[in-house]
Amino acid sequence: MVKINILIIGDHGLVMDGIRQLLEREPDMEVVGAVFSPTELEKDIADFQPDIIVIDAPSQRENNLIWIKNISSQFPASKVVMLSGDDNTEYVHAVHEAGAYAFVSKCDSAETLIHAIRESYRGVKSFPADLAFHDGSPLTDMELAVLDLIARDKTNSEIGEQLNISKRTVEHHVSSILRKLRVKSRAGAVGKAFRLGLLE
Amino acid sequence: MVKINILIIGDHGLVMDGIRQLLEREPDMEVVGAVFSPTELEKDIADFQPDIIVIDAPSQRENNLIWIKNISSQFPASKVVMLSGDDNTEYVHAVHEAGAYAFVSKCDSAETLIHAIRESYRGVKSFPADLAFHDGSPLTDMELAVLDLIARDKTNSEIGEQLNISKRTVEHHVSSILRKLRVKSRAGAVGKAFRLGLLE
DNA sequence: AAAAAACATCCGTATTTTCCGCAAATTTCA
DNA sequence: TGAAATTTGCGGAAAATACGGATGTTTTTT
Numbered sequence: 001m002v003k004i005n006i007l008i009i010g011d012h013g014l015v016m017d018g019i020r021q022l023l024e025r026e027p028d029m030e031v032v033g034a035v036f037s038p039t040e041l042e043k044d045i046a047d048f049q050p051d052i053i054v055i056d057a058p059s060q061r062e063n064n065l066i067w068i069k070n071i072s073s074q075f076p077a078s079k080v081v082m083l084s085g086d087d088n089t090e091y092v093h094a095v096h097e098a099g100a101y102a103f104v105s106k107c108d109s110a111e112t113l114i115h116a117i118r119e120s121y122r123g124v125k126s127f128p129a130d131l132a133f134h135d136g137s138p139l140t141d142m143e144l145a146v147l148d149l150i151a152r153d154k155t156n157s158e159i160g161e162q163l164n165i166s167k168r169t170v171e172h173h174v175s176s177i178l179r180k181l182r183v184k185s186r187a188g189a190v191g192k193a194f195r196l197g198l199l200e
Numbered sequence: 201m202v203k204i205n206i207l208i209i210g211d212h213g214l215v216m217d218g219i220r221q222l223l224e225r226e227p228d229m230e231v232v233g234a235v236f237s238p239t240e241l242e243k244d245i246a247d248f249q250p251d252i253i254v255i256d257a258p259s260q261r262e263n264n265l266i267w268i269k270n271i272s273s274q275f276p277a278s279k280v281v282m283l284s285g286d287d288n289t290e291y292v293h294a295v296h297e298a299g300a301y302a303f304v305s306k307c308d309s310a311e312t313l314i315h316a317i318r319e320s321y322r323g324v325k326s327f328p329a330d331l332a333f334h335d336g337s338p339l340t341d342m343e344l345a346v347l348d349l350i351a352r353d354k355t356n357s358e359i360g361e362q363l364n365i366s367k368r369t370v371e372h373h374v375s376s377i378l379r380k381l382r383v384k385s386r387a388g389a390v391g392k393a394f395r396l397g398l399l400e
Numbered sequence: 401a402a403a404a405a406a407c408a409t410c411c412g413t414a415t416t417t418t419c420c421g422c423a424a425a426t427t428t429c430a
Numbered sequence: 431t432g433a434a435a436t437t438t439g440c441g442g443a444a445a446a447t448a449c450g451g452a453t454g455t456t457t458t459t460t
Contacts, residue, residue, distance in 0.1 A: 153388025188353025
């Protein structure tokens with residue numbers, strides 16, 4: 001079985017260990033790493049290749065938002081689940097705007113966190129009910145259009161003709177798609193897109 | 201909207217025209233061609249690229265079976281819907297064994313034929329209820345294994361290592377996959393495989 | 401049991417496509 | 431007004447694909 005790879009980011013070793021224990025009890029989850037407020041977040045993500053990043057940072061709330069923005073824009077295949085003691089509406093909204101997939105209050109149960117991780121992995125966002133959200137693709141409209149044509153057996157040149165852009169521009173979109181989905185090949189991108197529900 | 205491309209093969213021009221009229225009334229279907237008992241079936245399939253081939257041949261029953269076998273083995277992306285006036289059990293069974301996706305008796309209604317075409321297009325076989333059938337992949341086990349790894353972002357070399365075969369052999373399987381699914385690229389193969397239900 | 405068909409394995413060569421790095425102008429939107 | 435998106439170019443290495451050819455095994459058919 002393919003497990004959900006989870007990276008934990010936090011400040012409190014004790015709390016992070018507790019979360020790790022909680023998640024390791026689940027047969028479909030694996031904590032591949034736990035790092036303290038990272039200075040090299042990109043490297044950590046590249047190393048651990050997490051499907052889910054659980055951020056548990058009681059302080060430095062601005063930093064959290066910056067991290068989330070960076071992750072969701074540069075590594076959208078790693079989905080952020082925010083675990084916070086502060087659940088005022090503005091903050092929750094800011095976390096969502098930043099691109100996180102879930103917001104779980106520390107007042108919630110462990111089941112809530114686990115459920116939020118599974119849902120995020122499936123591409124479904126989980127936020128407090130008082131906010132209405134839409135699931136967004138991490139890809140832009142143009143990237144999605146390109147990806148769709150890739151899945152329909154088109155070459156970059158053909159895609160360029162069809163979308164009235166140059167072959168070179170298509171190549172650029174393709175490389176953005178590969179980076180965002182964290183794959184090496186267009187075939188891998190198509191596979192991942194179907195599994196993530198981006199295509200059907 | 202992407203229409204279902206249909207090629208009609210038959211002996212009786214009048215009947216074929218009637219079928220064409222029936223099918224053209226459906227907004228999601230397009231009859232891309234109609235040929236009499238073809239001498240160059242391969243060429244016709246390559247030209248018309250049909251999703252569905254409706255065979256309506258009252259005579260030469262052996263030929264029908266041979267055609268179906270050739271189509272299903274060499275061009276499995278074109279699914280055969282057999283339209284026959286002869287619906288004795290042995291013949292229905294032979295048609296199924298040959299690799300057709302549906303068997304419709306001429307005693308049936310037009311709706312039955314249209315439904316059978318849509319189901320076949322989705323990869324679901326339609327045969328008289330007295331026979332039990334299983335949907336089969338047109339790909340061999342090895343080809344399916346290769347295709348799965350392609351969808352998981354692997355290169356041919358990586359696939360070779362993983363399956364303990366040479367890169368060359370992988371290339372051979374890939375070309376078989378492309379031919380059978382009638383696509384030009386591995387990315388197109390992955391897209392088609394997901395849509396046909398070969399992968400998930 | 402023998403013949404035929406399908407499957408799996410391997411190799412060479414030539415061409416096409418993909419993918420990456422570097423750089424930069426224009427548009428769009430919050 | 432910045433940040434993100436879109437657009438395009440050049441050049442080059444790597445991967446994929448097409449086109450041939452060859453051999454042994456397994457399965458199916460006769």
